[in-house]
Amino acid sequence: MTESPAPPHAGDAEALRERALAALLTARRRTALLTGCVDDHELTAQHSPLMSPLVWDLAHIGNQEELWLLRGVAGREAMRPEIDGLYDAFEHPRATRPSLPLLAPDEARSYASEVRGRALDVLESAPLGDGPALVRSGFAFGMIAQHEQQHDETMLITHQLRSGPAALTAPEPPRPADDAPALPTEVLVPGGPFTMGTSAEPWALDNERPAHRRDVPGFVLDTAPVTCGAYRAFIEDGGYRERRWWAPAGWAMVREHDLAAPLFWHREAGQWLRRRFGVTEPVPDDEPVVHVSWYEADAYARWAGRRLPTEAEWEKAARHDPVSGRSRRYPWGDEDPTPDRANLGQRHLRPAPAGAYPAGRAPCGAGQLIGDVWEWTASDFLPYPGFTPFPYREYSEVFFGPEHKVLRGGSFAVDAVACRGTFRNWDLPVRRQIFAGFRTARDL
Known part of the structure; x- marks a missing residue:
């Protein structure tokens, strides 16, 4: 009894790079849709104590990308070390996050965008084939794309919980x-x-x-x-x-x-x-x-x-x-x-x-x-x-x-x-x- 072999792209560094790029871009388009279809008040409001404000998810996505791709893979200095604790999911329960000094919507967008630009530069030169475990087969980039999509699903749950007229269509x-x-x-x-x-x-x-x-x-x-x-x-x-x-x-x-x-x-x-x-x-x-x-x-x-x-x-x-x-x-x-x-x-x-x-x-x-x-x-x-x-x-x-x-x-x-x-x-x-x-x- 065996499992299927690794996907065709698993050992091809350039194919992995293309796959990682596509996954990151797809996730960011969805994040932009989920946070761009409502105004700033809706972004900063807590629509349910079960969920974070949408603006917390947005900055958390950027912070995790910085931690793993910029600091972890590329070894770069922290861009905004003072916000790490604010966006640590284990440090602050969802119900308390609105009381934190979170980045405002424009700041959160700017931060996530700047992190993404630097992360794509890292992706261009990272050794994705047989490099260190974190980057082998592009794992760190795939992990971050999955993380963002998981928070996109979380934000979609928040959209379902919010009151008011529909903000999304499909x-x-x-x-x-x-x-x-x-x-x-x-x-x-x-x-x-x-x-x-x-x-x-x-x-x-x-x-x-x-x-x-x-x-x-x-x-x-x-x-x-x-x-x-x-x-x-x-x-x-x-x-x-x-x-x-x-x-x-x-x-x-x-x-x-x-x-x-x-x-x-x-x-x-x-x-x-x-x-x-x-x-x-x-x-x-x-x-x-x-x-x-x-x-x-x-x-x-x-x-x-x-x-x-x-x-x-x-x-x-x-x-x-x-x-x-x-x-x-x-x-x-x-x-x-x-x-x-x-x-x-x-x-x-x-x-x-x-x-x-x-x-x-x-x-x-x-x-x-x-x-x-x-x-x-x-x-x-x-x-x-x-x-x-x-x-x-x-x-x-x-x-x-x-x-x-x-x-x-x-x-x-x-x-x-x-x-x-x-x-x-x-x-x-x-x-x-x-x-x-x-x-x-x-x-x-």
């Missing part, structure tokens, strides 16, 4: 073809070993490493994420009123906050409506449900007589090719994502209907495993055998443990550079503002 995602054959509701994933994680992906982060063998018993998995229509049946059957479906901490959350539906849903004139990026609209039955916590996903699965898949089950379904015995980079193969395979990169501002993206299906027949919604799994966020923190403990290691649950697959808000078959996300099981949904599984 075309609708594709629907399944009218003549597409009906898909089965579930697929069989045969038992046996497979290769989980990666040792070959050059920009994989530390918690994705190393590749290792897992033996997963056969199981049955939903073909698509659970839809709003299916979740509505849980609500209407009294799901939020029946203690028996809920983990104790989940039931306590339901009672404390009087929960009755996913975040942003409300009932009006006998109809379920939701607020999505400043627009109120009917809840679409055929779209994957989003903005549900792990506790809600777990309760639905219990109600349906099923369960959440483990992280290993999810990855086997998404990556394992039973014909070759290899683990692919993505469900469809080793090629990078394309618009016909997955809903990524804020190309759309919502998940696509269940059954979309037939070109992105895995060999087992499951679809939409990449993009659309992050998928909660049953697993705690734990290190793989042989895990080594790199390049700093605070990216993954400090979060390992039963407090955080693993999410897989990315969402419409995730860029392709920060999403692959091995990518691991994690969050607290109470989180509802993230673009998370789920699919269910059952034993044979």
